[in-house]
Amino acid sequence: MIAIEVHLDADTAATMARDVREGLLLERKELSPKYFYDDRGSQLFEQITELDEYSPTRAERAILAERSAEIVAAAGTPRSLVELGSGSAAKTRHLLDSMREAGCLQTYVPVDISEEITHETARLLVEEYPGLAIHGLVCDFEHHLERIPDSDEGRLIAFLGGTIGNLYPEARQEFLARLAGLMRPEDRLLLGTDLVKDSARLEAAYNDADGVTAEFNKNVLRVLNRELGAEFDLDAFEHVARYDEAEARMDIRLRSLADQTVWLEQLDLAIEFAAEEEMRTEISAKFTRERLRDVYGEAGLEMGGWFTDVDGDYALSLARAL
Numbered sequence: 257m258i259a260i261e262v263h264l265d266a267d268t269a270a271t272m273a274r275d276v277r278e279g280l281l282l283e284r285k286e287l288s289p290k291y292f293y294d295d296r297g298s299q300l301f302e303q304i305t306e307l308d309e310y311s312p313t314r315a316e317r318a319i320l321a322e323r324s325a326e327i328v329a330a331a332g333t334p335r336s337l338v339e340l341g342s343g344s345a346a347k348t349r350h351l352l353d354s355m356r357e358a359g360c361l362q363t364y365v366p367v368d369i370s371e372e373i374t375h376e377t378a379r380l381l382v383e384e385y386p387g388l389a390i391h392g393l394v395c396d397f398e399h400h401l402e403r404i405p406d407s408d409e410g411r412l413i414a415f416l417g418g419t420i421g422n423l424y425p426e427a428r429q430e431f432l433a434r435l436a437g438l439m440r441p442e443d444r445l446l447l448g449t450d451l452v453k454d455s456a457r458l459e460a461a462y463n464d465a466d467g468v469t470a471e472f473n474k475n476v477l478r479v480l481n482r483e484l485g486a487e488f489d490l491d492a493f494e495h496v497a498r499y500d501e502a503e504a505r506m507d508i509r510l511r512s513l514a515d516q517t518v519w520l521e522q523l524d525l526a527i528e529f530a531a532e533e534e535m536r537t538e539i540s541a542k543f544t545r546e547r548l549r550d551v552y553g554e555a556g557l558e559m560g561g562w563f564t565d566v567d568g569d570y571a572l573s574l575a576r577a578l
């Protein structure tokens with residue numbers, strides 16, 4: 257009942273090398289957040305979801321616990337649940353339960369760049385949902401969206417956790433437009449978005465007292481050390497996370513603590529960092545309903561449902577392709 261296709265190959269390694277080289281050679285250095293998520297990075301993210309300061313996961317879980325049945329009905333009782341950036345699929349169980357109760361659940365398609373967590377999630381889900389067919393894809397959803405199995409029986413395409421906020425506006429539009437182009441009239445997108453809120457709360461969520469987010473942020477350096485033979489000294493960088501009001505997004509960086517040169521063996525590249533220089537590793541955009549409506553419109557999607565938690569901190573929205 258489990259089939260998992262892995263599309264991480266020599267091409268993926270070459271893409272990583274190219275991405276990292278390009279990012280490190282920019283005047284304002286940056287790295288892509290997709291490289292946080294090796295096995296350790298996925299585990300650190302799971303720890304983040306349990307932090308007192310980090311509310312999006314709890315808020316999304318509360319919405320799903322209360323309104324999954326309504327969401328599944330509004331999505332037309334789809335046979336298949338596709339989940340982009342599925343990770344541990346912890347909250348997804350609410351949707352699977354509602355689909356099972358509605359008698360429509362047939363297939364779950366987890367799509368994630370992290371191989372270990374996708375295998376583990378699939379293993380647990382076949383046990384929990386006897387008869388469920390799992391067709392997983394280990395790939396980069398920014399490049400391999402077309403590999404998602406097509407179906408004329410209705411698909412609910414969930415993109416939870418607020419991960420859409422980790423894409424830059426241009427990449428986000430391109431991604432949503434491609435997704436819209438792949439959606440049949442009966443398919444629905446279920447998108448999780450963290451909402452604009454008080455900046456002190458947002459900054460606390462990304463600067464937790466236990467330093468888990470700092471570890472998660474520095475994990476990208478561990479990944480580069482392993483995958484590209486880089487020689488980053490993790491103690492020579494510190495975690496920085498600020499809310500950018502103008503862009504309505506968290507801006508997450510690593511700041512060099514000294515003048516230093518870092519060698520990346522497989523790129524045959526030496527990169528200089530000045531003391532205090534910051535390298536961006538992630539953005540996390542925060543939305544309003546109006547802003548999201550525009551984002552959908554520009555991508556050829558139309559919002560058809562809006563579900564928030566009691567505090568109005570987080571939203572799930574349903575959309576269809578125009």
Ligand code: SAH
Pocket residue numbers: 289290293298301305313340341342343344345367368369370395396397398416417418419
């Ligand atoms: N949906 C889960 C996990 C969110 S963490 C939740 O809501 O808790 C973000 C997830 O997206 C991780 O599992 C990570 O491995 C995956 N991811 C990040 N960038 C990706 C990309 N470009 N392609 C595929 N998966 C990606």
Ligand code: AVI
Pocket residue numbers: 304312417418419420421422462469472538539540
């Ligand atoms: C996965 N993503 C939505 C998280 C976020 O909040 O942007 C990743 C994260 N980065 C730091 N903390 C959590």
